[in-house]
Amino acid sequence: MSTGPALVLASQSPARLATLRSAGIEPTVIVSGVDEDQLGPLPPAELALRLAELKCAAVAARDDLPERALVLGCDSVLDLDGEALGKPGTPEVATERWRRQRGRSGVLHTGHSLHDTVSGETVSATASTTVRFADVDDAEIAAYVATGEPLHVAGAFTVDGYGGAFVTGIEGDFHNVVGVSLPLLRALVARLGHRWVELWS
DSSP: OOOSOEEEEOOOOHHHHHHHHHTTOOOEEOOOOOOTTOSOSOOHHHHHHHHHHHHHHHHHTOSOSOSSEEEEEEEEEEEETTEEEOOOOSHHHHHHHHHHHTTSEEEEEEEEEEEETTTOOEEEEEEEEEEEEOOOOHHHHHHHHHTSGGGGSGGGOOSSSGGGGGEEEEESOHHHHHTOOHHHHHHHHHHTTOOGGGGOO
C-alpha cells in the first residue's frame, strides 16, 4: 500500500492513466472539465503549462478529494513552426496536420501542475520532447485518420498506438510524448516534500 499522499489525476487521458499505472501508481481520476479553448494565442510551451495549471486548480478546488492528496493537471501541445497544435477534433484537420508534419520534426510540450492539498502549495513545469515524423503518404494518412485515434490527441499522433509506426524517433523523455513525464513528475513530487516511491500502490 502507498504510504504517501494519494495522487489525483485531473485528466481523462487513458494514456496518462496507463503510464502512471505502469509506474506503480494507481491514481484517482477526476476530470477537470476545463475548456481547453478558453486561453487566447500563447506560445506553445506556455499554453501547455497554463492549461495544466487550470486543470489542476479546477480539481484542487473540489471538496470531495482524498484527505491527503497531490492533484496533477497535465496538458500537451505540439509545437510545429511555432504554432500550438492541440487535438484536431475532425478528420479534415487531422489530415491537414499530417500533410504538414510528415517528414519533419516538432516539439511536444507537456505542462505539469501539481498541488498539495495539505500544504496548499502548487508547483508547475513543462517537459519538452522533439518528435520526428515519418514521411507517410496520403493513403497512410487517410487510413490512420480513419482509425479515429489522431482526432483526440495533441498533434494528431500517438507513440503508443496506431501512430507509433509513423514516429521515426524522439529526443527527450518518451513518457512525455505519451502525456506525462515521469522524471519531471518525480521532481515536482520532491519539490513538495514527498518521495516518489511513497506513491507506489
